[in-house]
Amino acid sequence: MTAVELLALPDLELFARADHSCRATFGPSVFLRGLLEVSNRCVRDCLYCGIRRSNSKVRRYSMGDDEIVAAVARGHEAGLRSFVLQGGEDPDFTPDRLARLASRLRQRLGEDSALVLSFGTMHKSDYQAIKSGGADRYLIRFETSDEDLHTRLRGSPLARRLSAIDDLKALGFEVGTGFMTGLPGSTEESLAADVALAASIGPDMIGIGPFIPHPGTPLGESEGRGLGPALRAVAALRLLLPEANMPATTAAGSVAPDGRERMLAAGANVLMPNIGPVDAKRDYELYPGKICLDEDGLSCIGCLSIRAMTVGKRLDRSRGDSPSFERRAALARSRESGPRAEIAGRHNAEAGRHNAEAGRHNAEAGRHNAEAVTHSPDCAQGA
Ligand code: 5AD
Numbered sequence: 001m002t003a004v005e006l007l008a009l010p011d012l013e014l015f016a017r018a019d020h021s022c023r024a025t026f027g028p029s030v031f032l033r034g035l036l037e038v039s040n041r042c043v044r045d046c047l048y049c050g051i052r053r054s055n056s057k058v059r060r061y062s063m064g065d066d067e068i069v070a071a072v073a074r075g076h077e078a079g080l081r082s083f084v085l086q087g088g089e090d091p092d093f094t095p096d097r098l099a100r101l102a103s104r105l106r107q108r109l110g111e112d113s114a115l116v117l118s119f120g121t122m123h124k125s126d127y128q129a130i131k132s133g134g135a136d137r138y139l140i141r142f143e144t145s146d147e148d149l150h151t152r153l154r155g156s157p158l159a160r161r162l163s164a165i166d167d168l169k170a171l172g173f174e175v176g177t178g179f180m181t182g183l184p185g186s187t188e189e190s191l192a193a194d195v196a197l198a199a200s201i202g203p204d205m206i207g208i209g210p211f212i213p214h215p216g217t218p219l220g221e222s223e224g225r226g227l228g229p230a231l232r233a234v235a236a237l238r239l240l241l242p243e244a245n246m247p248a249t250t251a252a253g254s255v256a257p258d259g260r261e262r263m264l265a266a267g268a269n270v271l272m273p274n275i276g277p278v279d280a281k282r283d284y285e286l287y288p289g290k291i292c293l294d295e296d297g298l299s300c301i302g303c304l305s306i307r308a309m310t311v312g313k314r315l316d317r318s319r320g321d322s323p324s325f326e327r328r329a330a331l332a333r334s335r336e337s338g339p340r341a342e343i344a345g346r347h348n349a350e351a352g353r354h355n356a357e358a359g360r361h362n363a364e365a366g367r368h369n370a371e372a373v374t375h376s377p378d379c380a381q382g383a
């Protein structure tokens with residue numbers, strides 16, 4: 001089915017189909033990613049973003065490397081195996097520095113953890129440097145597929161963003177993209193176009209959140225459109241890209257108290273507790289009403305566990321690669337080691353598909369167990 005056809009389905013049918021597909025691939029697992037917002041300094045001036053350069057009310061901060069390594073190490077000790085470092089486009093975070101930081105973190109974490117960076121567009125050679133340093137994933141949302149709107153909101157063309165995504169894929173990163181729903185001027189057609197563009201990129205991760213107007217921005221007076229379009233976009237994309245990792249986003253939880261649970265029930269399979277210092281979290285105000293600002297992100301995990309249980313899912317701290325990426329990576333590794341290994345690699349990829357199939361059966365079994373958990377009175381209380 002096309003994006004248009006999927007989005008035309010009644011909500012309940014769309015969400016139920018997406019939920020079924022998600023459980024078929026991932027079972028009841030909800031992967032955790034420890035998020036660290038390392039700097040709210042930004043040279044850019046996106047019209048929607050609370051930390052844009054022109055917002056003089058923002059108290060700016062920029063974490064040091066030691067502080068970042070210590071926060072990630074704490075997360076690792078708490079059992080997390082996937083970490084996302086995100087920041088505004090802060091000139092202090094040069095590609096060189098990011099490459100060195102990635103290498104320090106990789107040494108600290110070992111190979112069992114994923115290291116995800118999200119620092120906007122860079123030259124391909126810079127992406128290569130941070131990959132060589134030890135980063136293995138990169139997130140870069142395209143924000144909106146409407147070229148005119150994109151240029152107006154971000155002051156740079158959509159094509160630049162898309163070519164960065166191409167570069168990241170070519171370099172062998174596990175790549176995430178995504179967009180905001182309900183931007184001013186968006187329509188049902190533009191939502192379908194956003195979903196179709198995301199699907200055509202074939203990403204390993206997709207983050208979708210509702211636009212939330214920030215009073216300190218030129219879009220502060222516009223109307224947000226709430227959770228609905230974001231839920232529908234997540235569900236449609238789950239059906240178009242069954243193996244992509246998709247977070248139930250903080251923005252979803254910020255527009256509705258049960259927004260993340262509803263996203264998990266509509267095809268999302270990832271949660272991202274913010275493991276940064278409390279002060280930093282408060283000052284990284286992309287939009288107002290951001291949730292979980294006062295708690296230590298690691299202590300949020302108990303609450304997230306209960307939230308996941310309310311929709312029959314359970315937290316999983318493993319690095320949680322997308323199955324499609326695992327197959328690509330296996331093939332690339334075997335290509336590097338010559339033609340014989342490539343044939344073996346293809347067999348492995350094939351075996352991987354069979355495993356995925358077996359995984360789906362396990363998932364089915366898992367779902368029954370998870371359902372049993374949902375109905376336990378303790379969890380219902382927690383909700
Ligand atoms: N409302 C919702 N999401 C926002 N983002 C930035 N500003 C806002 C806003 N006002 C999102 C963008 C960005 C991600 C880190 O946060 O999609 O890529």
Ligand code: FES
Pocket residue numbers: 042043044045046049051052053088089120
């Ligand atoms: Fe910082 Fe858009 S305002 S990247």
